[in-house]
Amino acid sequence: MLNQTHDPDAKSWVNDANDHAEFPVQNLPLGIFAPSGSEDRRGGVAIGDRVLCLRGAAAFLHGAAADAARLADAASLNALFADGNAAADALRQGLFALLTDEKRASDAEKVLFDATECDLSVPFVVGDYTDFYTGIEHAKNVGALFRPDNPLLPNYKYVPIGYHGRASSIRASGAEVIRPTGQTRSSEGSPPHFKPSERLDYEMEMAIWTSGANQLGRPIPIGEATGHIAGLSILNDWSARDLQAWEYQPLGPFLAKNFLSTVSPWLVTSAALDPFRTAQPVRPEGDPKPLDYLWDDADQQHGAYSVSMEVLLQTAKMRDKGMAPHRLSKGPMTAMYWTAAQLIAHHTVNGCNLRPGDLLGTGTLSGPDASSFGSLLELSNGGKSPLTLPSGETRTFLEDGDEIVMRAHAEAPGARTIGFGECRGRIASR
Amino acid sequence: MLNQTHDPDAKSWVNDANDHAEFPVQNLPLGIFAPSGSEDRRGGVAIGDRVLCLRGAAAFLHGAAADAARLADAASLNALFADGNAAADALRQGLFALLTDEKRASDAEKVLFDATECDLSVPFVVGDYTDFYTGIEHAKNVGALFRPDNPLLPNYKYVPIGYHGRASSIRASGAEVIRPTGQTRSSEGSPPHFKPSERLDYEMEMAIWTSGANQLGRPIPIGEATGHIAGLSILNDWSARDLQAWEYQPLGPFLAKNFLSTVSPWLVTSAALDPFRTAQPVRPEGDPKPLDYLWDDADQQHGAYSVSMEVLLQTAKMRDKGMAPHRLSKGPMTAMYWTAAQLIAHHTVNGCNLRPGDLLGTGTLSGPDASSFGSLLELSNGGKSPLTLPSGETRTFLEDGDEIVMRAHAEAPGARTIGFGECRGRIASR
Incomplete structure (x- = not known):
């Protein structure tokens, strides 16, 4: 309003x-x-x-x-x-x-x-952190790397896929990113080795913070879900791709993610975002209509956000030379296949209770082409195609001293543009 | 000591x-x-x-x-x-x-x-709840149902597989179990339906509660991990198998688990359990030796627990007739493929920080035969072989009014047997 x-x-x-x-x-x-x-x-x-x-x-x-x-x-x-x-x-x-x-x-x-x-x-004491997977282009890109024959699983267009992340290791912008160590395999069939991750990555996400609560056993209907959105921040869900590939079957990512997640510290409130509510992109022809508990006409009309997000990288060499951070990508938050209200309705439909200050990650938001890919995994095509930076350096994944800066702005015709501040983190060696 | x-x-x-x-x-x-x-x-x-x-x-x-x-x-x-x-x-x-x-x-x-x-x-404010998957017989049994050709994945004997669960929906023994509703499929290839779970199950686990903390980025070496075990309780990780089968790829279980987890309310402390520390069962010939960060000779000698666990079921009809709960299974906690110390060393090896009162579930602990299977999924062979109860009723999964009672006792020669109390929950209709 x-x-x-x-x-x-x-x-x-x-x-x-x-x-x-x-x-x-x-x-x-x-x-x-x-x-x-x-x-x-x-x-x-x-x-x-x-x-x-x-x-x-x-x-x-x-x-x-x-x-x-x-x-x-x-x-x-x-x-x-x-x-x-x-x-x-x-x-x-x-x-x-x-x-x-x-x-x-x-x-x-x-x-x-x-x-x-x-x-x-961090603006809230986070009771629970849930990370969703709403970026369908990201899901396709990553799926193609992990399962070339089967990139998008049959449940994707029905189920807002999500999983529980780690609350204890959420930190505010600026926290040092200590490179995680763990088990990785050099090739399929070989035994694992224990070493620092060699495929350390960022993930460009938005953080949805919840307000209010529902009782255990009482779902939040989609028509009431928007009232449970306190607001948004930027979220960088740091990921160790080599750990992830080896550990994630059958129960999902664990040590590949829970060493750190960084949020921008300012909560841009739901009220501030009112002018930037926009229609959810129309589902492509042939995509199934969501089940009733996920469908609300008003939510389809206004449940997305006109927010643009960008990721920048500054290496140690660039810093030494006084070179500005280099933009790796820029993309819209409307890359979400599901709205925030759909995520809340889904999360609680089985009776699961949300509490104030829960953190819901959107999942990595990538657009359809490389200019808007939200992770290095995608930008480097799984590490196969190094990026060349203005400093002449190349990157597939993050190296010690690299700093990732994420920014986001809400923009709409007739409205004063507002920003989210920064979500920043520099890689430290172990 | x-x-x-x-x-x-x-x-x-x-x-x-x-x-x-x-x-x-x-x-x-x-x-x-x-x-x-x-x-x-x-x-x-x-x-x-x-x-x-x-x-x-x-x-x-x-x-x-x-x-x-x-x-x-x-x-x-x-x-x-x-x-x-x-x-x-x-x-x-x-x-x-x-x-x-x-x-x-x-x-x-x-x-x-x-x-x-x-x-x-619940004895602690749970900052984070992690559920492991240490019951190798359970992993084989369930793996065979979900992936007949590939029951135990290649990482199982190297990685203590775990994932993050939901902290907000942990309740103490006695909490009502409201049957979750969600998406399920009647057959592969068909679109999902929205309905109350028809494959509601329990999981017999033990809860490991943590004490002390480690700083983010500072792993707990396995030699120090035992000092971070506050003690144990019983854990029932209620599961909706039909929701799980449809949602769990690729990021793991979510709504199938997070509607409720029940713990027995008494923390049996590490000191009380000292007489019941026992040797970790020797790995079968041919199993790989764990990587160094997971290996400690003293832990192999004393890192397991002589605890027996049992699950009982009382249906509404049995209650009405004054019939006692019927034992479904009884098995040892030494069914864990990894020790509690190995779980803590693994959980933190990437720098992830534990806090006091974190809950680590062992995962369902099943023995090698049906008398010690820790879930109905296993006891009914995926719902294909109904159990017959003393009341003449049959069960594949839990029906409204069914009550599950879990008990556990620590037993060792020369020691006074001690118990964990009960972990109880009755199924309510939605």
Whole structure:
């Protein structure tokens, strides 16, 4: 539902917000931060190059917005989203009024921090992390590498395929990526060796954070699912392809994934994303219609997001030479074969309970051609076709010192573009 | 390390403990309870048919044992095991002295509850739940059903196969089992239907609870892994076989498992299990030796547990007629192809971090013949051979009103047998 907080002409008295590529006053993403050198974490909102402390801002807000700011004065956003999105929506209204009213600037400035002085963390205590597999082009590309004769399995167009990931190893942007060690095989039929992964990869995903909860045994109908989306971040689901190929049968990926998953620390809320809701791409002729529990006309009309995502790589050599990160790909979030609401309806249809702050990964989102492939596995055709970088170096998979930067922006005609910030990680040797 | 708390002749002044099949003073399992009608959860220890409240007992303990009792005065045991097993070991020593010293009975009796007046819950806040697949006979049996030509995959004898399960839907014994609904196919090639599972099953597993933590990126060497085992409970990993068959490729089980997992609420601690440590069964001739990171001579000598497990079924009709539950199987925990220490070493070898109170399932433990098969899938040969029950009823999978009861006991020559209590669940219709 659009309201004044989406007005593309709205301006903040925080001047650098107005031309900011990520965090204008139309965005107001929520996060958890501690001032540098402190461990005293609390909620904050990004505005331009600054972070407004919600503990401090509570004094300048009123009613439901002040109550919500106090809920966000915590080491996670779980309490703010415990009962759904209403509290965060009220907070957004209050913050928008505060940050657009010049007369209130002198008060609010007292609780503004420079973003460079804020240490951001994962915005939620993640009870469970589920990774889906909604990128059908990715599923086809990877399927062709693992099962050349059978790339897309018969269940794919019926079942929103997903599996449980690891909650303990989710970290915020900037966390070091320690190259995992494990079992790999040099060739089919040979015994495994134990060594550091030689096929370390990133996966470009979006993170869907949940709000509210359902009781165990009580599915969330698809018509109510959108109300359980707190918002989105960027997710890099680091993957060790050589470990994965050897371990994944029959129960799925395990050590190939659970050594680290990195999220961008700002939660771009559902309310901020309202102007960017768009129609789910029409299924190709011949694809089956989803079963009833996955189908909702309104969701098909508005359940996708106009978000573009890009991945950049900067090697150690490029850094030394002062060369900018090189873009590896750029693609749209509409590469999802299933909507976020379909994922929630599916996840709970058997009675499984979601809790506030659960993390649902979209799975790697690749477009139909290499310019939008969301992993090196795809870009290098399973390691067979090295990429050449502007530094003259080549890459099939990630080498020590490589840094991956992911960015995303929500863009739509008539709306002020908003960004997600960065999801960054550099490979360290073991 | 055996000490006076393992003396098989030790007696408690709690008289019913001394002949108790589960909870003599040699056991002292820890749990979380609230007195009936209250929500005020705190730690307790089972002694005979009673529960000693650790909040109350702290006043009658001294030094490290009193400190530990205060750590256990919480809604979970996570704090008690935050730094490893030392606190729980001290608590055990103090509780043993308290419960065997007649002179201290009049004090301690004030904080004893009848077990029937205690509402027990899951003993830990589970950060992550990992389910392994260590039952090699189960893996062969199930593999033969899903992949007749390829029952045991090439990685099985090298990789302790595991995957991440759902933390939010773990419940304590007694939780209702609401039959899950989902997508199933009546035959290969046909489109799926949406309906309640018709192949609802149990899985007889043991739960390994972790203590202490490792930093992300820092594996736990196998020689240190045993110190990260807080203790064991029983685990029933309820499974919907029809959902599983359709959804599990390529990323593993998801909705087929995450609707509920039930644990017995008493943590039988590592210290209590010391007399029952036994040698890991020798690998059959021709099986590969595990890679070095999975191998430790001491672990091979003592890393398995002499625990017997049994599964009983009582149908609604049997309950109505006053018939006792019927034993479906009984088997040993030494059916594990990998030790608990090997699971921990493997889980962390890529840098994945464990936290206190993580739950590691052993996977279904089946012996080599039907008397010890740990699931109906195996007992009914994939649903093709119905079992006949003493009531004259037949079963391939679970029907509404069926109740599954799992029990386990640690038994060894010269040691007082100790029990795990029950892991119970009744099927409710949707």
